[in-house]
Amino acid sequence: MANLLEQLKQQSTVVADTGDLDAIRRFAPQDATTNPSLILKAVQSGKYDAQVQAILHEVRDHAGTLDEAVDEACDRLVVAMGAMILEHVPGRVSTEVNARLSFDTKASLAKARRLVELYEQAGITRDRILIKLASTWEGIRAAEELEREGIECNLTLIFNFAQARACAEAGAFLISPFVGRILDWYRKADATQDYAPVDEPGVQSVQRIYRYFRRLEYPTVVMGASFRNVGEILALAGCDRLTISPGLLEELAAAEGTLDTVLADSGEREPRPAALSEAQFRWELNEDAMATEKLAEGIRGFEADQLKLEALLREQLASIQRSGSNSSGARA
Template identity: 70%
Template sequence: MSNLLEQLKRLSIVVADTGDLAAIRQFAPQDATTNPSLILKAVQSGQYDDLVASILEQVNAMSLPLERAVEEAGDRLIVAMGRVILQHVPGRVSTEVNARLSFDTQASINKARNLVSMYEQAGISRDRILIKLAATWEGIRAAQILEQEGIQCNLTLIFSFVQAQACAEAGVYLISPFVGRILDWYRKQHPEQDFAPENEPGVCSVRTIYEYFRRHGYATIVMGASFRNAGEIIALAGCDRLTISPSLLQELSETEGRLESSLTMPEASSVPPEAMTEASFRWQLNEDAMATEKLAEGIRGFEQDQLKLETMLRTQLSGIRSETPSSTVMGGLCVSGN
């Protein structure tokens, strides 16, 4: 009998939720996803030191003002890391737009176009890239426009059905509903309650979204994300895609057993759903305390790690410009959890 990871790959597309090249090589996923926290963690690991040094030298030679140079270096770094990752996966890499742009549609579009242009200039076609945006109203509107331009998107930090519905109606290629962070919120609110993986609120949320999309014929891919335990993954076997951390990929690869699809294909509905409006989106999201809190927390967390990465780049750029060896600042930084 094969291990659970091998069986899972026959039921769902497995995506590595990491920038760790060793883990990607070991578990051979189809795709990989990154975010500012994972990028920072990968940079801290030291495996990208030569890449960082090369990018900083390139940017320094451009003679940009320091803050503009930091932004340029950050963009070049995430694209360069994406290019390295794509050497080890046959599919796509998700590259995230700066979290501080989550409430600015046009700025998100501009940043996405720039990132895609940088990939294309390096010989990477856009069909190997997913632009990752937070599923705010503004982020969804940006994705709608980008999709029409042939830039496919991964809408992240999905905590509520209303976010998922709005994404599907906007024609978004893929959404990432978060499982573990939903569980975190409910455990905090109900510490006395024991949540079995198959009945966890986050697992149930993904099932509801998946069945709704299939019932109404939406093409948007559902990719479960942010898992806290292997039981959640098993409970969502058969979902379109699952993005999984190296530690849980390892656990699944070491576990024997029989794995079958946990999701069912509902009957198609002939009744189209009522279209989402901005007012309806904002009201329904406001009424969901968990989703409102976790979305805001997620954006803040990504921004905090983005700032830490920028601090590292700024320090090293300043060191290069003053012709004084810059001290490494990677080791002392904290990385947000998944």
């Protein structure tokens, strides 16, 4: 009998939630997704020092101020990591726009276009990339414009049904509703409450979104994310895609048993309502304390790791610049 991971791959597209090439090679997912936290972890591992140094030397010679050089280095680094990942997956890689731009549609568009430009310069076509944006009202509007330009998007940090609905109405290619972080909030609110995986609020949220999208025939892909245990994953078998960390991929690969399909298109259909207005979206999000808190926390967390990555690159770039200045002085 095939292990649970192999059975899961027959029901859902499995995506690796990691920037670790060793894990990607081992588990052979269809796609991979990254974020600032995963990129920072990969850089801190020391496995990619040669690539980092090459990028820093490139931007040193072409960028303006130190801040501009660091920003350009970050963009080139995430694209370089994405390009390496694409050598080991047959599908796509998701590359994230800076979290600090989550409330700025214009800046998000500029950053997304720059990332796509860098990928294309590296010979990677748009059909292998997903631009990842936070599911704020501004992020969703940026995705709507990018989709019209042929740049497909992954809308992340989804904790609320209104976020998911607005993404589908905007024509987003894919959404990433979070599971484990929702459970975290409810456990913090009531540590005595125990949930079976199928009863977890995060699992039920993804199930609701999936079934709504199918009934209303939205083509937007639903990709469950942020899992805390294997049970959550099994409770979403049949979801379009599932992005899973290496540790949980390991558990699935080691587990035997029969995996039943949980999510499937029932064939039921209903007409689509009028699209959510900005006021409706903001009100529904405001009324959901969990979603409001977890969205803000998620944006802050990604930005914190982005700042750590920038600080690391700034220090290394400044060292390279000092070394170059000393070499020039010595030659003079």
